[in-house]
Amino acid sequence: MTRKPAALLWIFSMGLQMASTGILRAEQVATGYSESPAPAAENPGYQRQLQYHELPEVTLVDQFGQQVDLRQILSDERPVMVNFIFTSCPTICPILTSSFARVQKQLSASDLQVPRMISISIDPGFDTPDILLDYSRRYKAGSDWYFLTGRPEAILKVQQAFDAYRGEKMNHVPVVFIRGSARTPWVRLTGYPTVAELLSEYQDLVSP
């Protein structure tokens, strides 16, 4: 018997979503197996969009327990990268966080300005500052990387502002937001850009 975790989706009545997210692509008919490697994928592994977001006025708390005014840390002239994570997330968050860590490390060794990094927990009930501090150490996060938590209402507002809210935490999507400065739009990357791709996206923004 073949196990079909896709089938789990049905149980949580997300069958429709499945079709719309492209997991179940009825139109893409497989005409038998090819034993030789498939042709190189055209798909860059992620999508790119430009967006402006009206950010809410919220105070969050970082991994050291310090209050942080979200608008303020986003409004100075520094470039920023933002993602949404939670510490008990098994699959998507490790890949997002490890990419941030890698980008931070590589940029620190380069001539380019190092962006401010912001990872916002979408499970604030569990992810208290001390838990986030522990998490940040796992990924060897450098300085100027905020791991933020806060009141559930505040976190919800931020997710909604970035159009990154998908209800249940386990239903989240991989998204990264990059901005060159407070005056330019956000670049929204959905999917799994490689570290090299993230770096080049970033480079395009800061050294036009």
Place this chain on the structure above:
Amino acid sequence: MWWSNKIPELSLPWRSGFLGLLSCLLLPVAGYSVALEKAGGYTDQQILAYGKAIYRKGLLPDGTAVKASFGTGAPVPEQAVACANCHKRSGLGAVEGNLIVWPVNAASLFSPRRTTGAWRASVKDDGPGSRSRWHLPVKFDSQAARPAYTQETLARMIRTGVDASGRHTSMAMPRYDLSDEHMAMLMQYLAQLSPDQEFSPGVNKQSIRFGVVVDSRVSQRKKEAMLKVLKSVTKAHNTQTRPHIRRAAKGPFYKTEAYGAYRQIELVVWELTGEEESWRAQLEDYQEESPVFALLGGISATTWQPIHEFCEEHEIPAILPLTREPVISDSDWYTLYFSKEHYQEGDVTAQYLARSGQPPAGAIVQLYRPGTPGENSARGFSNRWSAMGREQGKLENVVLDVPVSTLPWEKILGDMAPGPLLVWLEGEDLRQFLTVMQSLHPGEEGLGDIYLSADALKATGKTLSQKMRRKVMLVSSHSPQGEFVPREQALKRWLKVQGIDYSEPEIQAKMYFIGWILPGALKHMRGEYYRDYFMESFEMMGDQYHSIASYPRLSFSPGQRYLAKGGYILRLLPGRSSGYRKVVDWQVEP
């Protein structure tokens, strides 16, 4: 080719001169046309143990972490590298967002995947000449279809992320740097993981048996309150039997799939008598006599530890027992608890004191008697307090080994000039403490707030003097009664329909909650009745808000085994009433 420079050099391990390492013995994998080479120089048990450590913990035989990087090029941190994090302990995979983490047990890997989302029968019922109605029409075949893996293609998949059809799989599947020997160990482990159609004990074609552990010291009234609700819940489930069997036999394939997986629930009560030390042996006897798939609910007057350990060792799930003394562990796996109970009270107090503005004036004094639940409260406090970076020096632990009344109270309260006093006492100890405080007449200034467990105070039956009322903060790991009236009413209505008296609100609410989530977990298994998969089914349930009156919400998360993540701290209002103000309302404001 966006990926071309990211694929590590293929080492073609199965073709080059590695055979010295591996014995030439080929192990056929039951039911599949694949043979695996076996790592040489080890016993089968060693191989499986090493394979298991790689799979579950991401650790190599020498204890170092497996190395891997994501398709993005970033290294996978040690805590995320174990296969089980993503593919789950059962190997049956999971779904996160729109990402499918495919199953990796033998039944899945060594047979072709033709479709996405469609059920297939076991190999035995499938194949040429079979009349089963299991397949989707071919036009629904998905892109993720692939032929069965061979030893070579599987090793390539794990090392490079290229699957048996040549597809470059998701960036999220790490590319592993494993030697031939370690790869062989891992494959042996996968080959026996969640074996096809060999379900865990306690399941047959018609039914699935659950045990309900009952500590004989618990009052008849409480036992009955628990059992009646559980029985009602399972009875409701079992009335579906006839229609489900009919639909499974006659329906189209997707109904066969859903209904064919259906099982009746059978409950057996395991009553434990005598000393706690003797429980373990009693449990072993019960399990040998008529094995259960998992434990459901259950109640203990004191600790759950012997049962917890029994379950951990035999890898038997225990779902939401009623106990005020759960085992606190962040690595144990098989018991799912409502709450850390006393530990949670200490934890929430630490979060509150650490975040409530000014640091306390004096030292924090923590009072508990070893071997009582209060020790857990103290542990909960200390652990969170130090995790939040507070200096340990400011925390004084007073560990009682004498009667409370004989302590040098003038000194404790005077010289140590305590800030908050955390009194994790109960029963006679707490009664004595309250009496001592009455006679000391603590001055308004001299003494900080006194933190008590709300449940412990209630159990003493004592009322507090006005002076004490002003000083006391009550800590609770669950909602005060009356907090969620509509939810209580929903439960009452349901009980009424079932013909059950509303006698034990907390017990009944909790068992009702089990009834609420159990069908989802059973359905989620889709007929794959493996104990590990059952545990994992609960992890997918996210936040539950409305189905229980004892907590504002319960949160399920991967790997987490305590659903309640918050607590209450109540400041009593002056006057004779039981009025209070919530200083902490479930979540400490970060």
